[in-house]
């Protein structure tokens with residue numbers, strides 16, 4: 001991980017799902033996005049995006065491509081990660097309404113319910129206000145989306161649904177360097193969540209560069 005903090009290398013898990021849209025949004029925010037399909041590619045990134053798609057398929061493919069354990073280890077040791085929709089499901093420590101053998105990467109101390117908005121409601125749009133995001137509510141596109149059923153103490157709730165039958169449901173969370181949204185900002189052209197994530201990645205790179213410089217000067221042991 002030797003990238004310059006101003007142009008961090010951000011991987012997009014490219015096994016299935018809406019990879020291209022994330023690549024475009026990350027590039028527009030000044031990152032150097034790269035598709036990740038193999039463990040060697042994961043080793044080169046400063047952050048990782050887990051896209052929307054089908055979480056059962058993605059989890060199976062991640063296992064088959066030997067990526068599940070490396071992803072767990074990387075996210076577990078602080079690699080910034082951002083998951084949208086199926087990506088949120090992959091980052092959850094616990095799942096509801098999932099096949100019993102569905103594996104996750106984990107890293108977020110949350111219980112996520114798959115297809116939570118009901119089968120009739122395949123997709124819809126809603127305005128969601130996100131904590132810490134300037135510029136007013138964003139248009140959230142939900143597609144067979146999950147929600148966060150409950151969140152542990154260390155998890156910051158960034159956004160909830162307002163109004164309708166799902167009023168108050170948690171749809172955006174952050175725990176340290178891990179961010180997840182039930183919806184798909186990569187599909188709307190509103191790049192504020194990607195900007196937030198790129199900023200998390202940049203800050204971590206800068207911190208690590210500072211720590212390394214300290215090591216070289218013998219300032220830390």
Ligand SMILES: NC(=O)CC[C@H](N)C(=O)O
Pocket residue numbers: 051052053054055056084085086087089114115143144145146
């Ligand atoms: N748009 C999406 O990512 C849908 C997620 C899908 N329902 C799943 O469970 O994986």
